[in-house]
Amino acid sequence: MIQLIxxxxxxxxxxxxxxxxxxxxxxxxxxxxxxxxxxxxxxxIQNLQSIDASGLLVFPGLIDVHTHMRQPGGEQKxxxxxxxxxxxxxxxxxxxxxxxTSPAIIDxxxxxxxxxxxxxxxxxxxxxxxxxxxxxxxxKLNNPDLRECGLKMYMxxxxxxxxxxxxxxxxxxxxHYPHERVIAVHAEHEPAxxxxxxxxxxxxxxCAEVEVARVVALAERCNRHVHVCHVSSRREVEIIGDAKARxxxxxxxxxxxxxxxxxxxxxGTTDAGEPSSYYQMNPPLRAxxxxxxxxxxxxxxxxxxxxxxxxxxxxKHSAKPPSGVPGLETMLALLMTAAHDGRLTLGDIARxxxxxxxxxxxxxAKGRIAPGFDADITLVDPNELWVIGSKPLFTxxxxxxxxxxxxxxxxxxxxxxxxxxxxxxxxxxxxxxxxRVEN
Amino acid sequence: MIQLIxxxxxxxxxxxxxxxxxxxxxxxxxxxxxxxxxxxxxxxIQNLQSIDASGLLVFPGLIDVHTHMRQPGGEQKxxxxxxxxxxxxxxxxxxxxxxxTSPAIIDxxxxxxxxxxxxxxxxxxxxxxxxxxxxxxxxKLNNPDLRECGLKMYMxxxxxxxxxxxxxxxxxxxxHYPHERVIAVHAEHEPAxxxxxxxxxxxxxxCAEVEVARVVALAERCNRHVHVCHVSSRREVEIIGDAKARxxxxxxxxxxxxxxxxxxxxxGTTDAGEPSSYYQMNPPLRAxxxxxxxxxxxxxxxxxxxxxxxxxxxxKHSAKPPSGVPGLETMLALLMTAAHDGRLTLGDIARxxxxxxxxxxxxxAKGRIAPGFDADITLVDPNELWVIGSKPLFTxxxxxxxxxxxxxxxxxxxxxxxxxxxxxxxxxxxxxxxxRVEN
Numbered sequence: 001m002i003q004l005i006x007x008x009x010x011x012x013x014x015x016x017x018x019x020x021x022x023x024x025x026x027x028x029x030x031x032x033x034x035x036x037x038x039x040x041x042x043x044x045i046q047n048l049q050s051i052d053a054s055g056l057l058v059f060p061g062l063i064d065v066h067t068h069m070r071q072p073g074g075e076q077k078x079x080x081x082x083x084x085x086x087x088x089x090x091x092x093x094x095x096x097x098x099x100x101t102s103p104a105i106i107d108x109x110x111x112x113x114x115x116x117x118x119x120x121x122x123x124x125x126x127x128x129x130x131x132x133x134x135x136x137x138x139x140k141l142n143n144p145d146l147r148e149c150g151l152k153m154y155m156x157x158x159x160x161x162x163x164x165x166x167x168x169x170x171x172x173x174x175x176h177y178p179h180e181r182v183i184a185v186h187a188e189h190e191p192a193x194x195x196x197x198x199x200x201x202x203x204x205x206x207c208a209e210v211e212v213a214r215v216v217a218l219a220e221r222c223n224r225h226v227h228v229c230h231v232s233s234r235r236e237v238e239i240i241g242d243a244k245a246r247x248x249x250x251x252x253x254x255x256x257x258x259x260x261x262x263x264x265x266x267x268g269t270t271d272a273g274e275p276s277s278y279y280q281m282n283p284p285l286r287a288x289x290x291x292x293x294x295x296x297x298x299x300x301x302x303x304x305x306x307x308x309x310x311x312x313x314x315x316k317h318s319a320k321p322p323s324g325v326p327g328l329e330t331m332l333a334l335l336m337t338a339a340h341d342g343r344l345t346l347g348d349i350a351r352x353x354x355x356x357x358x359x360x361x362x363x364x365a366k367g368r369i370a371p372g373f374d375a376d377i378t379l380v381d382p383n384e385l386w387v388i389g390s391k392p393l394f395t396x397x398x399x400x401x402x403x404x405x406x407x408x409x410x411x412x413x414x415x416x417x418x419x420x421x422x423x424x425x426x427x428x429x430x431x432x433x434x435x436r437v438e439n
Numbered sequence: 440m441i442q443l444i445x446x447x448x449x450x451x452x453x454x455x456x457x458x459x460x461x462x463x464x465x466x467x468x469x470x471x472x473x474x475x476x477x478x479x480x481x482x483x484i485q486n487l488q489s490i491d492a493s494g495l496l497v498f499p500g501l502i503d504v505h506t507h508m509r510q511p512g513g514e515q516k517x518x519x520x521x522x523x524x525x526x527x528x529x530x531x532x533x534x535x536x537x538x539x540t541s542p543a544i545i546d547x548x549x550x551x552x553x554x555x556x557x558x559x560x561x562x563x564x565x566x567x568x569x570x571x572x573x574x575x576x577x578x579k580l581n582n583p584d585l586r587e588c589g590l591k592m593y594m595x596x597x598x599x600x601x602x603x604x605x606x607x608x609x610x611x612x613x614x615h616y617p618h619e620r621v622i623a624v625h626a627e628h629e630p631a632x633x634x635x636x637x638x639x640x641x642x643x644x645x646c647a648e649v650e651v652a653r654v655v656a657l658a659e660r661c662n663r664h665v666h667v668c669h670v671s672s673r674r675e676v677e678i679i680g681d682a683k684a685r686x687x688x689x690x691x692x693x694x695x696x697x698x699x700x701x702x703x704x705x706x707g708t709t710d711a712g713e714p715s716s717y718y719q720m721n722p723p724l725r726a727x728x729x730x731x732x733x734x735x736x737x738x739x740x741x742x743x744x745x746x747x748x749x750x751x752x753x754x755k756h757s758a759k760p761p762s763g764v765p766g767l768e769t770m771l772a773l774l775m776t777a778a779h780d781g782r783l784t785l786g787d788i789a790r791x792x793x794x795x796x797x798x799x800x801x802x803x804a805k806g807r808i809a810p811g812f813d814a815d816i817t818l819v820d821p822n823e824l825w826v827i828g829s830k831p832l833f834t835x836x837x838x839x840x841x842x843x844x845x846x847x848x849x850x851x852x853x854x855x856x857x858x859x860x861x862x863x864x865x866x867x868x869x870x871x872x873x874x875r876v877e878n
Contacts (some may be wrong), residue, residue, distance in 0.1 A: 210610075214656070
């Protein structure tokens with residue numbers, strides 16, 4: 001029996017702003033969004049569940065196009081269950097998972113394996129990237145029914161099979177990967193470490209803008225969409241902004257850590273007393289004027305994505321800590337706080353976390369609250385004040401670089417395709433209830 | 440005994456235009472440039488040679504920063520004597536030679552050898568580039584007294600030792616080659632041949648703009664001067680123009696063949712009935728709108744350089760003809776003709792062929808007709824009509840892609856440091872009279 005859900009008296013958030021409206025959900029889909037929905041005349045009224053969203057903001061479920069679910073091979077850090085539980089707690093109803101697992105997702109068999117792991121474990125919807133290598137340029141051409149959400153290319157900052165550093169194979173991928181699908185690139189040169197190291201400079205990975213310039217030129221040359229991941233520095237923003245103005249089919253994502261943290265944070269310990277490796281990520285934190293440039297050019301961003309990249313405390317406390325920080329459970333609270341402080345609008349959040357990701361990755365029925373769309377809905381209390389770390393974290397790694405930060409705005413309930421999945425601090429979705437997004 | 444030379448009644452050409460003036464040369468240097476020089480009061484009058492330049496244009500000796508002298512290893516095509524004879528015939532008094540000889544000029548011993556060959560053979564002044572490799576990033580640091588004119592880096596379109604395709608070594612060269620000296624880059628990807636070949640497209644080397652974007656980003660990142668060789672396409676011009684407007688220390692050169700020939704020329708035979716390989720060069724000829732963009736953006740160019748790259752007719756008639764065409768003897772006549780047609784001014788020619796190259800490569804006392812400067816002077820009859828090919832060529836290869844073209848403007852005399860070196864069709868300079876330029 002199909003259950004009708006009526007979310008009443010909420011304040012809907014979309015890129016065009018906020019408005020009061022009721023939402024009627026029939027099964028997995030939104031069927032009506034109106035000022036005041038009156039169901040007395042409807043026949044299915046006996047199946048109606050009514051939810052009072054008075055005082056709450058109603059966001060489209062957030063779509064995070066950049067996460068590391070760590071499965072397979074990194075289950076001590078995260079897996080599809082814990083990672084998607086963290087997503088729900090953060091108001092995120094769709095996650096795209098990166099291919100740098102172990103084994104890496106660079107062929108059909110591994111992709112199918114990972115999709116099966118996701119299918120059995122995820123509690124929100126998901127997509128899985130395939131990774132570009134120097135030799136798999138024809139993977140999609142030879143497997144047109146491959147069920148990946150996009151192609152991820154590491155153009156410098158990776159090792160092993162996933163490193164595609166040379167122009168030739170980069171170009172082949174740009175030519176051969178179907179042009180209606182998205183290539184997401186990590187455009188930065190890790191090898192620069194040793195060259196800069198020779199001059200005693202502290203910053204290791206500062207060549208993002210050089211590779212972004214190449215990416216933009218490649219996208220323009222091949223006239224194909226490319227999505228630049230985790231833009232973090234001033235010149236990247238300028239290059240991408242110029243390219244967009246010129247009509248180059250390039251999109252990009254900002255990540256919360258570059259919007260809220262700078263290199264200054266790396267001195268000493270974190271606010272919670274943890275080692276500075278808790279701020280070590282790839283790309284690394286940038287300077288204050290980089291952060292300011294990101295905020296001043298939010299219009300250049302198509303998405304905000306977490307680059308959720310959990311590692312265990314043991315790994316982060318080790319002599320050679322890996323790069324990456326978790327982010328799914330803190331993104332919305334941080335952005336809501338920034339909105340309260342006037343740094344962006346609620347509409348910006350809806351554009352960057354919901355509509356933009358859906359548009360960028362051609363996800364048909366997500367990202368908006370409108371009839372015919374999936375009933376992915378996040379209810380947020382905009383006035384709840386809390387301190388990050390005071391609520392239990394769902395990510396398996398169990399920590400966050402933002403521990404101790406006071407924030408305003410808390411996710412109360414998260415619906416995935418019409419089912420209540422997260423309810424006031426508890427994941428109530430069944431393991432495996434997430435579904436692969438077709439895009 | 441020092442010989443005084445007085446060039447009277449000529450029309451001097453400089454970037455600011457033309458003006459009537461006499462030039463007094465004392466030994467190798469210009470000592471006076473005045474409206475009407477009267478020497479009756481001077482004591483050295485007995486040594487005076489007076490030249491009547493009535494009706495002639497007086498250019499600073501042209502500086503061609505991009506030539507292939509083919510010595511050693513390619514003496515069937517050219518050598519320092521024949522190549523510099525061709526230079527003089529074209530009004531060029533300084534040539535910079537590229538390092539892709541055999542052996543390639545990638546170490547101190549080979550550079551010294553080539554400089555000795557030049558010293559014994561050149562009839563005009565010269566410089567010799569060293570070539571960047573993946574492993575010689577510290578060559579100049581370890582040999583600060585190395586006598587190269589600059590560093591040439593082939594960022595894609597080369598093979599063997601001279602190919603520096605990867606970001607790491609490129610970056611190292613940008614960091615380590617002294618920042619007051621010039622890195623000249625061939626920024627184009629030949630590997631694209633096979634990728635485009637798969638789609639049946641005819642153009643082989645169409646990725647210049649992708650690498651130019653990287654070069655500009657590298658120059659900006661490292662804040663060091665880089666000179667982009669043979670700019671040939673619209674997007675390159677736009678990228679470099681934008682970079683200059685932004686203050687990035689980038690310069691560039693245009694080449695005559697891209698200003699006068701397009702891909703259309705490659706159909707069938709040349710105007711002189713030779714195979715289309717006579718138009719085959721690297722970068723290849725471009726489309727008409729590329730050519731139009733070059734002409735419309737001459738202000739973006741710092742130099743016009745020939746990329747004089749002779750091959751024998753036998754080589755060009757072979758099944759796999761090499762890329763490259765000669766250009767030293769035709770550049771000025773082609774540009775003079777274009778000036779007559781109103782496509783650029785005589786001042787543009789002086790800026791692009793004399794002053795600009797000297798500025799770009801920090802050549803102290805060349806490129807201008809002014810007191811204290813080397814007496815490198817080219818006398819040109821602006822009204823002489825002739826047909827390219829009707830005069831004997833000095834280049835050893837013995838052909839030109841412009842054979843049969845009617846042009847207006849002919850070099851009558853060329854002086855190198857005060858010595859008459861080319862006189863009405865004959866090279867009169869002694870073999871080995873050229874000198875290495877210190878820059």
